[in-house]
Amino acid sequence: KQEVTQIPAALSVPEGENLVLNCSFTDSAIYNLQWFRQDPGKGLTSLLLIQSSQREQTSGRLNASLDKSSGRSTLYIAASQPGDSATYLCAVAGNTPLVFGKGTRLSVIA
Amino acid sequence: DTGVSQDPRHKITKRGQNVTFRCDPISEHNRLYWYRQTLGQGPEFLTYFQNEAQLEKSRLLSDRFSAERPKGSFSTLEIQRTEQGDSAMYLCASSLQVSGNTIYFGEGSWLTVV
Numbered sequence: 001k002q003e004v005t006q007i008p009a010a011l012s013v014p015e016g017e018n019l020v021l022n023c024s025f026t027d028s029a030i031y032n033l034q035w036f037r038q039d040p041g042k043g044l045t046s047l048l049l050i051q052s053s054q055r056e057q058t059s060g061r062l063n064a065s066l067d068k069s070s071g072r073s074t075l076y077i078a079a080s081q082p083g084d085s086a087t088y089l090c091a092v093a094g095n096t097p098l099v100f101g102k103g104t105r106l107s108v109i110a
Numbered sequence: 111d112t113g114v115s116q117d118p119r120h121k122i123t124k125r126g127q128n129v130t131f132r133c134d135p136i137s138e139h140n141r142l143y144w145y146r147q148t149l150g151q152g153p154e155f156l157t158y159f160q161n162e163a164q165l166e167k168s169r170l171l172s173d174r175f176s177a178e179r180p181k182g183s184f185s186t187l188e189i190q191r192t193e194q195g196d197s198a199m200y201l202c203a204s205s206l207q208v209s210g211n212t213i214y215f216g217e218g219s220w221l222t223v224v
């Protein structure tokens with residue numbers, strides 16, 4: 001059974017800092033890994049999708065990497081802003097539909 | 111592309127009542143998913159459809175839960191005889207049937223059982 005773990009559970013940083021969120025998964029037989037953002041009380045917004053054959057994806061200030069063999073992914077956020085404050089969720093797709101971690105709650109302090 | 115829409119956004123119901131949620135996926139998407147999320151947790155898979163066929167159901171989906179997608183377009187999720195433990199956000203998502211495609215989520219339907 002696929003299990004996804006996200007570390008840390010919560011993170012507070014000053015504005016402008018670069019930061020890394022971590023995601024690990026137990027079964028490396030995945031099709032892809034997706035990072036989502038969730039604002040309080042809202043649905044999920046897709047940020048980046050990395051196919052199993054890819055090593056990384058970039059969108060603006062976000063960069064996600066994937067090391068399938070070790071079961072790890074990181075989401076790098078450059079020059080953080082207060083508007084980046086949200087919960088970030090990692091999810092993997094394999095033989096079962098998306099399996100999510102519990103998320104990392106990020107607060108960026110102005 | 112109007113995105114995935116869900117209705118109602120919020121529902122408060124008394125224990126024992128039945129509730130139904132509706133999801134309208136992105137129009138060309140043939141896969142539709144239902145997830146449940148409680149506070150502080152990630153979304154948990156409930157069930158998914160490919161066109162009108164329900165292909166997989168989680169063991170979380172007790173016999174009080176039923177989902178349909180009668181014409182392969184919108185879907186409904188009904189909860190019968192609601193319990194306080196059913197209080198959660200119910201999320202709908204859709205995608206194209208292509209391995210590795212992005213899954214798009216709606217804003218969710220909040221259920222509070224009192």
